Amino acid sequence: MKRSRRGAALRHVRLQQVLAIAAIATAVALPVVLLSVGGGVSAHELSNLQNAGYQIVLSAAGDHGILAAHNLTHRLLALASVAAVSPVLSVSLDAYGNSSTPTPVLAEGVIPGEFLATLGPAEAGLFPSPLPLGDPSDSIHFENGSYTGPAIDDVLVSSPFAQANRVAAGASLVLSPAANRSLGVRFNVTGTFGVPPTALGPTGAFAVLVPLSDLQVLSGLATGSHGVTDAADSVEVAVSGSVTTNPTALESIRNEIQSLYPFYGVTSLEQEAQQLQSASSVLTGFYLALSSVGLAVGLLFLALVQVRRVESDRRSIGIRRALGLPATWIAGGLMADGLVVAGAGALAGVVGGYLLVEGLAKWSSAAVQEAARLAVFVPVTLSLLVLAVLALSVLASVAAVRAALRVEITEALR
Amino acid sequence: MSGSRSPHLELRQVERFYHAGRPEEVRALRGIDLDIPPGEFVSVEGPSGCGKTTLLNVVGLLDSPTAGEVRWDGRPVGQRTDRERARMRLQGVGFIFQRFYLLPTLTARENVELPMRALSVPRAERSRRAAELLDEVGLSSRADAFPHQLSGGEEQRVAVARALANRPGILLADEPTGELDSANAEAALDLIERVRRDRDATLILVTHNPDVARRARRHLAMRDGRISADQREA
Numbered sequence: 001m002k003r004s005r006r007g008a009a010l011r012h013v014r015l016q017q018v019l020a021i022a023a024i025a026t027a028v029a030l031p032v033v034l035l036s037v038g039g040g041v042s043a044h045e046l047s048n049l050q051n052a053g054y055q056i057v058l059s060a061a062g063d064h065g066i067l068a069a070h071n072l073t074h075r076l077l078a079l080a081s082v083a084a085v086s087p088v089l090s091v092s093l094d095a096y097g098n099s100s101t102p103t104p105v106l107a108e109g110v111i112p113g114e115f116l117a118t119l120g121p122a123e124a125g126l127f128p129s130p131l132p133l134g135d136p137s138d139s140i141h142f143e144n145g146s147y148t149g150p151a152i153d154d155v156l157v158s159s160p161f162a163q164a165n166r167v168a169a170g171a172s173l174v175l176s177p178a179a180n181r182s183l184g185v186r187f188n189v190t191g192t193f194g195v196p197p198t199a200l201g202p203t204g205a206f207a208v209l210v211p212l213s214d215l216q217v218l219s220g221l222a223t224g225s226h227g228v229t230d231a232a233d234s235v236e237v238a239v240s241g242s243v244t245t246n247p248t249a250l251e252s253i254r255n256e257i258q259s260l261y262p263f264y265g266v267t268s269l270e271q272e273a274q275q276l277q278s279a280s281s282v283l284t285g286f287y288l289a290l291s292s293v294g295l296a297v298g299l300l301f302l303a304l305v306q307v308r309r310v311e312s313d314r315r316s317i318g319i320r321r322a323l324g325l326p327a328t329w330i331a332g333g334l335m336a337d338g339l340v341v342a343g344a345g346a347l348a349g350v351v352g353g354y355l356l357v358e359g360l361a362k363w364s365s366a367a368v369q370e371a372a373r374l375a376v377f378v379p380v381t382l383s384l385l386v387l388a389v390l391a392l393s394v395l396a397s398v399a400a401v402r403a404a405l406r407v408e409i410t411e412a413l414r
Numbered sequence: 415m416s417g418s419r420s421p422h423l424e425l426r427q428v429e430r431f432y433h434a435g436r437p438e439e440v441r442a443l444r445g446i447d448l449d450i451p452p453g454e455f456v457s458v459e460g461p462s463g464c465g466k467t468t469l470l471n472v473v474g475l476l477d478s479p480t481a482g483e484v485r486w487d488g489r490p491v492g493q494r495t496d497r498e499r500a501r502m503r504l505q506g507v508g509f510i511f512q513r514f515y516l517l518p519t520l521t522a523r524e525n526v527e528l529p530m531r532a533l534s535v536p537r538a539e540r541s542r543r544a545a546e547l548l549d550e551v552g553l554s555s556r557a558d559a560f561p562h563q564l565s566g567g568e569e570q571r572v573a574v575a576r577a578l579a580n581r582p583g584i585l586l587a588d589e590p591t592g593e594l595d596s597a598n599a600e601a602a603l604d605l606i607e608r609v610r611r612d613r614d615a616t617l618i619l620v621t622h623n624p625d626v627a628r629r630a631r632r633h634l635a636m637r638d639g640r641i642s643a644d645q646r647e648a
Contacts, residue, residue: 319515322476323576324504325532327497409476410468413515 012312016305021345023301027294028349028389033356034287035381040374042280049269049276054086054118054236055244056254057272059265064089064221066264069212069232070142073111075260076237081253083240084117086110087232089212091219096174096181097165105161106207107175109215109232111138118236126194131156133190133211141213145228151217155187156209162192164206175208177219185218295389298345299396306338306400310407317404318412331401335394342393346386420452420583420616421486421506423473428482428492430468430639442468444639446482450632452583455610455617457630465639466620467588473618474507474586475499504532508577508615510606512589514569516561522548522572523557529579540579547575551605567598574605578613585610587619591626603629 060066069087076085089109094102113136116129130136134152143149155175157167167173169191176184187210195205212232216222221231237257243249250268258266310317320330354377361372430443442465450456450473458466471477472484475491478499484492491502509515516525523544530540548557551571561569570590577585587606591599607629610617621627635643 315515316517316519319517320528321500322503322509322515323529323532324500324502324507325528326500329532410471413476413511 017341020302020305020341023298024345025348025352027298028346029353031291032350032353036375036377037371038283040376041371044374049273051120053120054238056237056268058235064231066232068230070230081239081243084114084238086114086118087235089215089232094176094179097167102179108209109212111212112136118238128191138211138213147222151214152211153187154190156191156193158195158207159192160205299392303396303399306397310400310403314412317407318409321409327405330404334400335397338393338397342389346389350382423450424485426483428479431480441639453614455630456632457627458620458634459627460636464636466636470586470588470620475503506582508582508585510573510577510587510590512592514573518561521558526575526579551575566594570602585615585617
């Protein structure tokens, strides 16, 4: 009878231990997923920034806030150490190919000769070189801001768009600023460009590339009531030679551009990378804080299990103490039990988190899959996480150790 | 491992009260004076609740007296720290309990080795000694059995082997045959008596069974926390 009761008690303790392991595993899996995916996406973005072909970017508040983009380009190109200046205008358009149904596309207006020079090696490989968009400087149609020169009306389309709309080089495509074909302009398709294999990449799958002045005219951003607008959304600046790897020289050029255009935001990618890293650190802290709640619950559960175990092992503890076993042995045994449970939970959490990320990379929505595929498992971070759990498990065992050392031997053996 | 010599045990005006000063106060031991020379075999008899086990606990340093003094070889030991008393128990006292109190998660061999492990006896030495002790109590073949796989008699023999592990000078047996049938009880008593004699250890055996008590050379009787009779055989 006593043995069956003891067996039931042992099973109860084991069940509690399994539950504690599950609680800790869940609490550990959460930061593993958040840190690996969040860190992976951040690292990817950081890599994009670091591998971009430009180092400084000008931006303005609101849409299409950069004015006199062609003139600005010429002024910046005149600066020492500036290799390329690429204004970019992004506008949503409707495209009419072989069908009368429009396809929404993101049109990017660029100066063909400058655009390729501001792309990183990976991105540059996606485009034909030179860009088959006619006038490399886009100055003929622009004609010093009068837009009276002959329009090029050439367009490069992305491969997914070309496939989806059965459009190939030599075909024509009507691009319209509204869902009305008659408001559109007929463009000649001169080729296609690839898109990066990730949805998190900078280029949209359904995009077209046109000369900047053509897009400005088409979208009404060439001139306004106050004269020439010559609008763009941003201007990317590539520096030359050793300046790219010299933060001081880069900052000097950035300051120079900022002094020329104090009303625009002038940021170096170095700064953006730092901001991204700072944001990433804040997010990591947030993830850890969020996870610490789960971890606290898991460890409180462990503490409870340990104290309950002392209660159910009261007699065994009494026997050990009666035999004269040192208190450090009894404390060490409980600590070791706590460490085993916490360690098992932490390892299960790491493995579970890894498997969860792998699962998300295979069986979730496209965007989540992309993010999960970028996940980075940093051994040092995971080891620190496990060590933190082990350290906290020692704290969680303190109450149990105190209870064990307060067991009255004669009471326990009664 | 040399083992500890049997000390001369002295109790002077020892009292042990539970819940002292409260209405529910229990006076388990009252003014106990006792001298037990080394190597003596003493039985303690008396009705339930007369203080036999409390006396054994105080002598074996499992419990501290509320008043009075416990001495080993003239040195006061009753009020030492928990740590010191644990060390003295480990080295000098072997306990044999009525309910055996083997650790259920350890095998017979591991139970016997446990006190030696606590004394940091090298693995080979304690393994050899545990094998010797289990052989001595006739359980060589059951060394790897867990307590729940042993009979009551076998459990008590393992408990005797464990009590002898560190070659203690004092053996304290609290109703060691209380849970055994008569055949096993006889065998267990023979074993305890033999190992006491072989080691010249002091043995204090608490029992309420006169037949068991008769094996001792000195007989203490207790009543209401006091020693009511103390007889030595010639």
